[in-house]
Amino acid sequence: MGKYMTALTPLKATITRVRTESWNVRTYYVRLPEGVELPKPGQFNMLYVHGVGEVPISVSDLDVESRVVAHTVRFVGSVTKTFELLKEGDVIGFRGPYGIGWPMDVVTGKNIVLVAGGIGLPPLRPVIREVAKNRGMYGKLIILYGARTPEDLMFSYEYGDYESIPNTEFYVTVDRPSDGWRGNVGVVTNLIKHVDVNPSDSYAFVCGPEIMMRFAVQELLKKGFKTNKIFLSLERRMKCGVGLCGHCQMGPYFVCKHGPVFPLWFISRYFWVDQI
Amino acid sequence: MWVSLTGLYVGRVDSLRVLFDELRRSGYFVVGYRVVDGVLRLGELSSFDELAQGVEDVQGPGRYSLISGSFYRHGPDSPKKFLYPPYLTLFKVSSGWDVVVPVREVRRLAFFGLKPCDLASIKVLDRVLLGVDDYYESLRKNMVLIVENCTTPGNTCFCSTMNTGPRARDSFDLAYTRLGDKLVLEAGSVLGLKLLNVLEVEPIDDATYERFEATMRNASEKARAGFELNGLPEELELRIESKVYEKVTEKCLGCANCNMVCPTCFCFDVLDVPLIDGSAERVRVWDGCLNFTYGQVAGGHFRPDLWARYRHFVLHKFAYWVKQFGTFGCVGCGRCITWCPTGIDLRETVRSVLRGGKSG
Numbered sequence: 001m002g003k004y005m006t007a008l009t010p011l012k013a014t015i016t017r018v019r020t021e022s023w024n025v026r027t028y029y030v031r032l033p034e035g036v037e038l039p040k041p042g043q044f045n046m047l048y049v050h051g052v053g054e055v056p057i058s059v060s061d062l063d064v065e066s067r068v069v070a071h072t073v074r075f076v077g078s079v080t081k082t083f084e085l086l087k088e089g090d091v092i093g094f095r096g097p098y099g100i101g102w103p104m105d106v107v108t109g110k111n112i113v114l115v116a117g118g119i120g121l122p123p124l125r126p127v128i129r130e131v132a133k134n135r136g137m138y139g140k141l142i143i144l145y146g147a148r149t150p151e152d153l154m155f156s157y158e159y160g161d162y163e164s165i166p167n168t169e170f171y172v173t174v175d176r177p178s179d180g181w182r183g184n185v186g187v188v189t190n191l192i193k194h195v196d197v198n199p200s201d202s203y204a205f206v207c208g209p210e211i212m213m214r215f216a217v218q219e220l221l222k223k224g225f226k227t228n229k230i231f232l233s234l235e236r237r238m239k240c241g242v243g244l245c246g247h248c249q250m251g252p253y254f255v256c257k258h259g260p261v262f263p264l265w266f267i268s269r270y271f272w273v274d275q276i
Numbered sequence: 277m278w279v280s281l282t283g284l285y286v287g288r289v290d291s292l293r294v295l296f297d298e299l300r301r302s303g304y305f306v307v308g309y310r311v312v313d314g315v316l317r318l319g320e321l322s323s324f325d326e327l328a329q330g331v332e333d334v335q336g337p338g339r340y341s342l343i344s345g346s347f348y349r350h351g352p353d354s355p356k357k358f359l360y361p362p363y364l365t366l367f368k369v370s371s372g373w374d375v376v377v378p379v380r381e382v383r384r385l386a387f388f389g390l391k392p393c394d395l396a397s398i399k400v401l402d403r404v405l406l407g408v409d410d411y412y413e414s415l416r417k418n419m420v421l422i423v424e425n426c427t428t429p430g431n432t433c434f435c436s437t438m439n440t441g442p443r444a445r446d447s448f449d450l451a452y453t454r455l456g457d458k459l460v461l462e463a464g465s466v467l468g469l470k471l472l473n474v475l476e477v478e479p480i481d482d483a484t485y486e487r488f489e490a491t492m493r494n495a496s497e498k499a500r501a502g503f504e505l506n507g508l509p510e511e512l513e514l515r516i517e518s519k520v521y522e523k524v525t526e527k528c529l530g531c532a533n534c535n536m537v538c539p540t541c542f543c544f545d546v547l548d549v550p551l552i553d554g555s556a557e558r559v560r561v562w563d564g565c566l567n568f569t570y571g572q573v574a575g576g577h578f579r580p581d582l583w584a585r586y587r588h589f590v591l592h593k594f595a596y597w598v599k600q601f602g603t604f605g606c607v608g609c610g611r612c613i614t615w616c617p618t619g620i621d622l623r624e625t626v627r628s629v630l631r632g633g634k635s636g
Binding site for chain 2: 008009048050054074076077078080091210235236237239245246247250254269270273274275
């Protein structure tokens with residue numbers, strides 16, 4: 001990425017569609033401005049609401065032909081809350097894609113275990129799409145997904161699609177069931193020990209709240225996964241996306257440019273340290 | 277990297293005025309220390325008489341005052357204030373979504389009388405910002421550095437430990453040392469050589485040279501921190517869970533003064549400012565890791581405790597910076613010690629962490 005005066009300048013992008021995912025989450029489909037490269041699974045973009053501010057949002061889907069990229073946004077902060085007002089046809093500022101994504105080249109021919117918590121599923125959805133599209137290139141796909149309540153589950157309308165991908169297992173769980181929930185109850189990390197997978201030819205991709213990722217990593221290590229076969233997508237405060245504003249530092253790493261996806265062995269010296 | 281082109285010359289202290297006037301005549305905006313409200317502040321000077329003279333800064337942990345004297349070091353401002361301004365409008369987005377990047381006049385700055393620690397801070401910022409920040413780069417490439425070697429380091433100084441002073445070794449245009457009414461001069465660039473030619477100087481004599489060396493040697497002894505750089509990043513990282521940070525921050529206010537006065541702290545926040553005409557400006561402002569919001573996101577907080585934010589400050593300067601940019605982030609200027617309202621001493625923190633065991 002070039003000089004950041006230029007790098008911090010957003011490009012105009014149009015919202016082509018808005019889809020409601022849950023009571024506080026919507027997906028914004030944005031047509032990529034000309035000249036912008038297609039994001040890879042696990043990368044993120046900086047989305048700017050005019051006069052309000054900018055937020056880093058992972059890519060949750062991509063249509064190569066129409067160059068439309070999906071961003072799944074939860075309304076929690078001062079900027080994301082204003083996303084609720086945005087509708088189809090509105091213009092937002094766009095820059096990206098940023099960061100290093102999931103290592104799809106490394107996992108060719110291997111089994112992939114996805115462990116997602118809450119809003120951690122959207123950054124992993126492009127991985128599911130990629131495996132579904134090029135099914136022969138990868139081994140078994142296991143998707144473990146947990147959310148606080150059934151109302152917080154993302155993309156529940158397409159779970160049938162996940163299950164119908166050949167050689168794929170999909171398990172979903174909630175921390176707190178509501179009336180009518182007949183699925184698993186408990187944290188997603190509890191599912192890891194039940195998974196039938198050989199860790200020596202498998203990779204695990206983990207994305208969710210940091211506390212959930214810590215437990216997930218512990219379970220994966222117990223299961224026999226090596227630290228170079230566990231990949232995590234980290235979250236931090238990010239204002240620039242290009243490794244300069246400093247906010248996203250995790251130890252010596254700038255999460256926005258050295259990550260957000262890291263193999264565990266890169267960061268294992270810092271990952272367990274409280275409030276690093 | 278520049279080196280001494282000339283060896284040492286000797287002239288008279290009053291030739292500093294000639295040097296100053298020559299820089300002004302050549303079209304430079306001369307930036308130096310002047311006294312404002314009893315504090316040395318870096319500012320643009322229109323005449324040599326505005327430059328602080330006849331004062332000395334007395335610095336200690338949490339203490340700063342000016343008394344009459346013949347030598348001063350610095351105040352809270354560092355070159356960062358000019359090269360990487362605290363508030364910079366990056367661009368404006370009109371209501372119709374036109375992005376307008378402001379066109380800025382490139383100013384030719386001449387820093388006059390910076391101490392070697394601040395020269396070193398520019399070298400550190402070069403590693404971080406050259407090729408990245410075009411505002412910094414445009415100023416940096418058109419800049420003159422007149423450095424004054426530090427004959428009497430202050431109580432919070434530790435440039436000797438950080439290998440940044442008290443004598444400037446490279447990367448300056450002209451370095452001078454005041455010895456009574458004598459001035460020892462050294463050019464570090466072709467421009468510095470030209471400036472030297474404007475002054476009445478002669479090659480240094482043996483007696484002055486010996487006095488110069490002795491002065492620098494004594495100064496060097498005064499500016500030590502009580503720890504060694506060799507192996508420091510790793511030793512600190514091994515003690516990453518040290519309890520010292522918690523203990524030290526019992527008296528930390530989380531004000532981020534240390535970040536603001538640090539000549540190398542480069543973290544910034546981005547403000548989006550809506551204007552009355554429907555447009556919005558994006559502004560870069562200094563931020564610091566001691567600020568509460570620094571590690572905060574809407575869904576949580578990565579460093580809610582003050583000790584964790586202070587630890588980041590310390591480890592960034594002495595460990596992470598080395599990994600990120602191949603140099604220490606600290607130049608030993610001591611500003612963070614002086615301008616800490618409660619006098620937290622970075623040198624003492626590092627020594628304590630090193631003394632403790634892995635979790636000590």
